[in-house]
């Protein structure tokens with residue numbers, strides 16, 4: 001695995017095991033991240049299970065760990081547990097920049113606790129790594145921003161442009177109480193940002209197309225999220241005198257049509273831009289294919305659709321996720337219900353998905369409904385502005401990285417902030433392998449100390465260069 005060593009951080013990495021308990025003062029960024037992991041700021045789908053004392057204790061830890069941020073900047077608690085921090089710039093005529101992250105983490109799947117190399121909430125720092133839930137998602141993002149700001153304050157740095165930090169507390173369960181309320185608060189204040197940067201992008205070391213070079217992925221768009229509920233109603237009754245078509249049969253047939261007719265593949269702007277940027281670094285024939293998408297886009301999209309990982313970048317995906325019907329083996333149910341989850345490519349809208357599915361189902365006995373949908377962020381500018389600033393920050397830390405715009409196939413808190421800025425970027429400066437990325441929300445989540453130090457330096461550069 002290629003390593004990018006920064007001279008200023010290298011000295012910290014050679015010590016091997018840095019064991020410490022929460023009573024010790026954390027003296028390095030890695031030790032502080034390890035300590036942050038020990039707070040069980042866990043989001044549960046059932047909000048009554050959330051232990052908000054852990055969030056209060058976590059706030060106290062942040063205040064103690066970043067004294068300059070909490071004494072010199074304007075800090076406001078929003079909706080009890082989220083944090084809004086403003087660093088006023090010297091030139092109020094410049095539009096501010098927004099940095100976001102979240103403090104909550106997902107629970108450990110019951111029964112998998114013992115599969116962890118180190119307990120998920122111990123915050124163990126060993127073997128050049130920081131282990132635990134949140135080490136990648138997203139305590140490194142939150143702490144990384146605070147490390148960057150704290151060190152810049154210590155150096156006497158004064159931004160020309162105002163910098164704002166918004167740290168939500170429920171990203172993993174919709175973000176409505178955290179980012180949603182932070183966005184409302186900022187809208188009340190009339191704040192409008194030149195651009196924002198959230199979690200959701202990183203530097204990848206083992207991209208299968210470019211295994212020899214780190215690839216920095218700045219996600220400039222994300223897929224939309226929509227769940228449709230399909231309900232079949234009809235004749236029920238005793239199974240000894242069954243109806244010709246049961247509600248289960250009717251709904252199953254509709255679902256089969258939906259699954260067998262995926263949305264067509266399509267090459268959207270950010271994905272095309274990613275491939276075109278990588279093109280010159282590739283061997284033939286990919287170099288030709290990626291450099292001439294005007295000609296080859298359809299073929300490339302079809303090839304990408306054959307792999308589940310890349311398939312989601314070239315089509316609006318369809319996932320049948322729930323099916324419920326029946327209460328007893330000898331009763332034909334009068335009602336069958338299913339849920340289908342869609343992730344929308346830029347350009348598709350909930351309306352176009354509903355229209356497509358309604359036409360496929362083509363059955364008046366099946367009712368199609370949906371909850372209120374979230375706003376879908378647009379495609380941000382990847383030719384200049386914030387994208388150029390983030391690129392410059394990456395190059396300062398990873399000079400050999402190939403920097404590409406791309407499309408995030410998951411969702412983040414970003415969608416709550418879209419009325420505050422036209423340009424949302426998703427990028428953090430950590431260096432990870434693709435295999436490591438699967439530990440997010442899974443088992444054995446960790447971050448390399450070097451990778452975290454790099455991420456802090458990228459955050460510092462984004463602040464220094466962005467605040468000009």
Ligand SMILES: [Zn+2]
Nearest residue numbers: 137138171199
């Ligand atoms: Zn996250």
